[in-house]
Amino acid sequence: xxEETHTLPKAKMGKSRFNWFLWFIPMAAALLCAWYVCQDxxxxxxxxxxxxxxAEGLQEQNSLVQYRGVKIGEIETLKLTQDRxxxxxxVQLDTSAASIAQKGSVFWIVRPELKLxxxxxxxxxxxxxxxxxxxxxxxxxxxxIGVENEPIEPIQALDILLLAAKLDSLQPQSPVFYRGVKVxxxxxxxxxxxxxxxxxxxRIDQNYAPLVRMNSKFWNAGGIDxxxxxxxxxxxxxxxxQTLISGGIAFATPPxxxxxxxxxxxxxx
Amino acid sequence: MDKLxxxxxxxxxxxxxxxPKDSVIKCAxxxxxxxxxxxxxxxxxxxxSLAALILYFPSNIYPIITADYQGQHxxxxxxxxxxxxxxxxxxxxxxxxxxxxxxxPVLKIIGLIFITLTLDWTCWKKTRTWIFKVIRIIDPxxxxxxxxxxxxxxxxxxxxxxxxxxxxxxxxFAACVVLTLLATLSFDSRLLWDSPExxxxxx
Numbered sequence: 001x002x003e004e005t006h007t008l009p010k011a012k013m014g015k016s017r018f019n020w021f022l023w024f025i026p027m028a029a030a031l032l033c034a035w036y037v038c039q040d041x042x043x044x045x046x047x048x049x050x051x052x053x054x055a056e057g058l059q060e061q062n063s064l065v066q067y068r069g070v071k072i073g074e075i076e077t078l079k080l081t082q083d084r085x086x087x088x089x090x091v092q093l094d095t096s097a098a099s100i101a102q103k104g105s106v107f108w109i110v111r112p113e114l115k116l117x118x119x120x121x122x123x124x125x126x127x128x129x130x131x132x133x134x135x136x137x138x139x140x141x142x143x144x145i146g147v148e149n150e151p152i153e154p155i156q157a158l159d160i161l162l163l164a165a166k167l168d169s170l171q172p173q174s175p176v177f178y179r180g181v182k183v184x185x186x187x188x189x190x191x192x193x194x195x196x197x198x199x200x201x202x203r204i205d206q207n208y209a210p211l212v213r214m215n216s217k218f219w220n221a222g223g224i225d226x227x228x229x230x231x232x233x234x235x236x237x238x239x240x241x242q243t244l245i246s247g248g249i250a251f252a253t254p255p256x257x258x259x260x261x262x263x264x265x266x267x268x269x
Numbered sequence: 270m271d272k273l274x275x276x277x278x279x280x281x282x283x284x285x286x287x288x289p290k291d292s293v294i295k296c297a298x299x300x301x302x303x304x305x306x307x308x309x310x311x312x313x314x315x316x317x318s319l320a321a322l323i324l325y326f327p328s329n330i331y332p333i334i335t336a337d338y339q340g341q342h343x344x345x346x347x348x349x350x351x352x353x354x355x356x357x358x359x360x361x362x363x364x365x366x367x368x369x370x371x372x373x374p375v376l377k378i379i380g381l382i383f384i385t386l387t388l389d390w391t392c393w394k395k396t397r398t399w400i401f402k403v404i405r406i407i408d409p410x411x412x413x414x415x416x417x418x419x420x421x422x423x424x425x426x427x428x429x430x431x432x433x434x435x436x437x438x439x440x441x442f443a444a445c446v447v448l449t450l451l452a453t454l455s456f457d458s459r460l461l462w463d464s465p466e467x468x469x470x471x472x
Contacts, residue, residue, distance in 0.1 A: 009284070009298070010283065011285045011286075011303065013286070014295045014302075015292055025316050025320045026316055026319040026323060032323075032444075036331065036441070062343065
């Protein structure tokens, strides 16, 4: 027994590897930190402030700024201005959307809306209100004034003005019909400056714009027509189911075509 | 130093010559590494705790939980989570979370760094021992960090329409936890009371 202990095996020696590797761990940690900081400083777009009359439904750190359905920024803080008249919404834009921070960009808050004949912003009921933007092309700026509603897009279309004695059931987004086909819609209704007429701003789709001539006749197509004739019997007509609720405008053009109406032409209703 | 070593793997008792620096001993039979002390303890502990300290900051600054809940896009850092616990009068869980995920890790990391850095100093020996005692006391509480994610998830009140996914800071946080663990594991407490020449040998 005693002899065996004298012939104990010798342990082998080996090079210890990976000792130099040890200091890569703090270095990697530092690199990761640097990457985080880089993401915060370099890979982040500009911070802009948008002033709204009412920031209802927006949440700090929470609500998004979207353009074409894509998130382009996040709301950082909501603050009341000094004079308590507005809410300053501080938005952190993504790098990809840095060009949004230009003069002429228009911001508005998208809320769920339930209008007759049109429902919009349904997504916001679930996902919360968000800020939408229409980009501008001016100089760089970081301060914007938000608008209340989505701006009317300057699309290719014929805008005409109709003068009516009274509004009846017309409202924005009421349809405009030609032979029963919807060719446009009402954009805006308001009283004229002297309050003697109602101004109805209507937009005819570009495709149908040639139908509107200087001698076209417009009439209110809302509601129900009820005729009772001796020989024809009772006759109940309505332009469409939609006009029953939201009103509508119809027009016809006499066979003797006059020149095509231009933007801003005034017709009487 | 000690001439006889038993292999931790196969139990073979063997003789060991003097070990030069930057080399390791291997068992004559099973070729596994054998050691008296934890290998390279001081440098390892320092490296791991430095890395943990570096990652401690992003793990607390950046959100570790991102939740989409009923259209709300919530990002929560550890500290915000604790604050919201306090706001809901969950003082016990809140302070427990504060201790386990903010206070004790940083105490432990700084303590380990202090010990490993000042190991050569002849003075402050008692302080080092005391710090090590404190580290040993708070060590089990550190392990609660593992449950932090579970607490966070329950904190955002998982509903049917909620999706919870890890935020940016979660990698730093996990790495910080693992590195702290490794730092404690690689620290050999015998370093604390080694005599100067033992120190030369074992560091």
